Amino acid sequence: MTWTPTRRAARLLSGLALGCLPVALCTAAAVGSGGDGGGSAALPAPAQPAPARPAPALPAPAAPVGGPLLGRPGVQVLPRAGAPALPKDLSGLSWVVSDAGTGQVLAAKDAHRKLPPASTLKTLFADTVLPRFTATTTHKVTDQDLAGTGEGSSLVGVQAGQTYTVADLWRGVFLASGNDAVHVLAHMNGSVQQTVTQMQAKADMLGAHDTHVVSPDGYDYPGQLSSAYDLALFARAGLTNHDFAQYADTATATFPGGHDAHGKAVPPFGIHNTNRLLSGAKGVHPYPGIIGVKNGYTTNAGNTLIAAATHGDRTLIVTVMNPRSGTPEAVYHEAASLLDWGFAAADRTDAVGTLNAVQAAASPHPEVAGAHPHDGRGQVADAARAVADPLPATAWYLGGALVLILAAAGSILVLRRRAARRR
Template sequence: MPFTKRLIVALVLATATAAFAAPTGTAQQAAGSAQCANRETPPPPVDTSEQPAPGVKAPPALEVPEKPIGGDRLGECGLILPPNQAQPPSGITAASWLLADMDSGAVIAAYDPHGRQRPASVIKVLLAMVVAKELRGDTVVTASAEDTQQECTCVGLKDGGQYTVRQLLQGLLLTSGNDVAHTLARQLGGVPNALRKMNAMAKELGALDTRAQTPSGLDAPGTSTSAYDVALIFRGAMKYDEFAQAVKLPQAQFPGRNGGTIMLTNDNRLLANYDGALGGKTGFTDDAQHTYVGAAERNGRRLVVVLLRGQQTPTHITNQAAKLLDYGFAMGPGGVGKLVDGAPQPKPNVVSTQSNDTSSDAAADPGDTGRPTPTAFGTVGLPITAIAGIGLLAAIFLYIRNKRAKAARARRQAAQAAQGI
C-alpha cells in the first residue's frame, strides 16, 4: 500500500477510535438533563406566587451536581428498581417519589428521585431540624403581630402570647402552622438568618437540590427540593429527640388565644391508620401540589417514604404513602443507591514536594470541588488523547519504514548499476 494511503488509514483509525470512545461525564449529564424535564428547576408555577418583587431578580437555578448524589442510578428520571423486582403498586400519582431504609440509608426504589420539585410544608421538617439543633425546648418565645399575620394555615398565635419552643415545634409539625414557622424563624435570628441556617443544614446533609425561600414552605422564587433531599432531611431530623417525639404525637395541648388550652390534632393520617407509623409531614400549595414525607417501622426495619407533586385522587396522598411502604417492606435486600451521610467533600489540596512553584500542576486548585476537571476532551480526555497519540505514532512509524525501504531500494539499484547488471 502506498505510504500516503497508509498514513490516511492510520489517522482515520485513530480518529474513529477516539470518536467512539466512552462519552464524557459532562456529556452524559447533558444528555440526562435534556431527557429529565425537572433536572434543574421545578415545573413552571401555576400562579403569580413566584414572581420576584419589583426590582428584584429571581435567584438562578441551583447547580446540578456532576454526579448524582447517592449513586449513578439516582440520576435517572423514570422508575428505578433493583433487578428482578416487582413493579410498584398502582395509583401512585406523585411526579417524584422515593423509598429508603432509614438506618442503612439504602434507597430501595424511586421515581425521578433528583427531579426538582417544590416542598410546600414538608420544608418545615428542615426548619424543625434547625430549631431542635439550636434552641432549647423550654425556651419561652413571645409572639409578635407580624407572626399572627402570616398567610395561613395557622395555629392561632396571639400577639404578645408566650409559648415554649417545644409547644411551637408541636404546632409546626402537627398542624403546619405558618404563624409558628415565622415565630421560630424570628427566634433563630430573623427570617433571612433562619433561611441561611436551613439552607446551610441542607447543604451539610448533601441535599443539594434544596433551597428554602420561606420558613413555612409557601411558594417563592427559587424554591426547590427533591424526593431524595426530603428523605435525607427527614432522616437527619429524626436523630433529634425533640423532633422525633413531636412528629409522632397524635395530639398535643396548646395555649389558646383567649386563655386555657386548645387541642392540636396531627394532620398525618398514617399515625392512626398505619401500623408502625413513626410520624411524617404533609404539605400543599398550588404550585407544589400535594407533598408528603413519613416513616414507619416493621420487624425492626425502618423505612422512609417521600412523595412530591402528588394528587389526592383517586387515592389520598397518605394512602399512596402507605401502599409504597407496604411495597418497600415486602422487598428483599438490595438497592439502587444510598442516602449519603453528608455532602461530598472536596479533595484535599496536594502540595508538590518537588518544587516551590505554586503554579505547578502538582498543586491542587484551591477551587477544586472534588469533581473531575473538565478539559477540551472532557473527563475522559486522557484516554482519548492517548489513543490519538498512538495513531500518530503509528503514522510516524509507517513514514520512517517507508523512507528506509526507499533508501534500501536505491542502494540495491546503485550496486547493480556498478556491477553492470
C-alpha cells in the same frame, strides 16, 4: 552484591513504609477538610513537576448525588428473584423509598426532580433550628414575630402578647403545620432571613443540592424547590434527634389559649396532626408502625408527604411529591403502598442508590438525645452515630500510617541483623 530473599523482603517493607505515608497523609487531608467548616486544615500534596504544555481544564461532569441510577428519569428498581412488584397506579411526579438505617434507596422515581415542597420543607427548618433552644424555653410573641406570614397560610393560632414554650411552638409546627409558629421560632433564631440562610447551609451540608430555600415554612414562593431525595435526607437527619422524632410522632396535643382581639380569654384547645397516616381521617387509616414525619399542600406543590414507619428492626422513609391521579387522599394511599412494598422487598432488591451518610448533631441536652429503645428511632440514631467523624478519621489514618511505618522499620532491622549473623 547477591540479591537474596532476605534483602527482597527488606526492600519490600521499606518501600511499603515510605509509600504508605503520602497516601495516608493525603487521605487524612481529604477526610479532615470536609464537614461544615470545623475540620483540620488540609495537608499539602507532594510536589509534582509541571507539564511542559498544561492541558486546558475541563469541567468534570456532575454525578447525581446518591448514585448514577438516581439521576435517570423514570422508575428505578433492581428486584431479585421473588421480589414483589412495585404498586400499580403510582401517580406521584416523584417518589423515593429508602432505608433509614442503612441509607439504601430501594426504589425511586425521578428522585432528583426539583418540585415545590410545601410544608415538608419544615423538616429542614426543624433540622436547622430545633437543636438551638430547649423545649422549656419561653417566649412572649410580638406582632413583629408574626409579620410576613404568607396569606392563606396554615396557622395553629399563635397570638401576639401571649407567652409560649418552645415545645408548644414545635407542636404547632409539626401537628398543625402552623406557619405562624414557624415565623415565631425563626425570629427567636435571629430573623427569618438568617434562618433561611442557615437552612440553605444545612441543606448543602446534608448533600441536598436540589433544595433552594426561600421561606422557612415551605410557602409558595417562586424558586422554592426541593426533591423527593432531599426530603428523605431531611427526614433521616431529623429522626436522629429525639425531640424531632417525638414531635413528628405526636397525633394530638393541647395548644395554649390566651385572649382574643377583644380581650376575652380563650381556653386551651386541641390540635390534631394533619398527617393522616398518623392521625387517620377521611378514609385514611393510621399506618402500622408509623412514626411521622410531615405532610404538606400548596396550590403549586399539590400534596407532598414524608412518611416513616418501623416494622421490627427496620425503619423505612417514603417521600411522595404531587400525585396526579385525582383520587382523594392519594398521597397517603400511595405512600402506604410504597411502605408495604418496601418492607416486603427490602431483602429481595438491590439498592439503586444511597442517601448521604448523615451525622447527628451533638445534642446540648444528653437526657433527650437518645431514642426510645422500643421503637425504630434507636436504629436510625445508631446508624447516624456510626458515620465516621472527620477528625477521628484523620487520626485513624495518621495513626495507622505511623504504626505501619514503625512495624516496617522494626522488621527491616530484624532482617538486617539476621542477614549480618549469617554473613
